[in-house]
Amino acid sequence: MPEHYVDSMYSTQVSRHVSASRPAVYRALLDADAIAKWRVPASMSSQVHEFDAREGGRFRVSLTYDMPVGTGKSAPHTDTYHGHFVKLVPNEQVVEVFEFETADPALRGTMTMTTRLTDAEGGTDVLVVHEGIPDGVPAADNETGTRMALANLAQLVEANERSW
Numbered sequence: 001m002p003e004h005y006v007d008s009m010y011s012t013q014v015s016r017h018v019s020a021s022r023p024a025v026y027r028a029l030l031d032a033d034a035i036a037k038w039r040v041p042a043s044m045s046s047q048v049h050e051f052d053a054r055e056g057g058r059f060r061v062s063l064t065y066d067m068p069v070g071t072g073k074s075a076p077h078t079d080t081y082h083g084h085f086v087k088l089v090p091n092e093q094v095v096e097v098f099e100f101e102t103a104d105p106a107l108r109g110t111m112t113m114t115t116r117l118t119d120a121e122g123g124t125d126v127l128v129v130h131e132g133i134p135d136g137v138p139a140a141d142n143e144t145g146t147r148m149a150l151a152n153l154a155q156l157v158e159a160n161e162r163s164w
Helices: 003-007 022-030 033-040 139-159
Strands: 011-018 044-051 058-065 076-090 095-100 111-120 123-133
Touching: 003 011, 011 139, 022 123, 022 139, 033 044, 033 139, 076 111, 123 139
Parallel strands: none
Antiparallel strands: 011 123, 044 058, 058 076, 076 095, 095 111, 111 123
């Protein structure tokens, strides 16, 4: 990887309050069916190809633009990423390492996503920290996509807490 891409990687943080218990939110972080529903920005659909929710377990997911207007990182209208779970602390933390499947050097590189859950009045505060994001991924896009995903997570878990 060219040196200038390594130097230009960045981090983002996005948080959201969810009106549900930490165990319910944590379960939704590690359930493939839930991931397909919530970890997807608006105007995209998700397909979970592989999902082994344990430390060292691998995952692979594709996000596809519903309308052929978006430009994908892996294919004309699709972003596919794969990785593994590094650390799982029940009801507290999920650490994942992943990378986009792309030939574009500006979009390549391993990213770390840490999701932390803390008790809060009336539910759980969720903090998502992305580290090592390639410079080719605009920060605003990453933050917007994460906000959309967390809104989906809140909607899913708040509506179905007993099933999560």
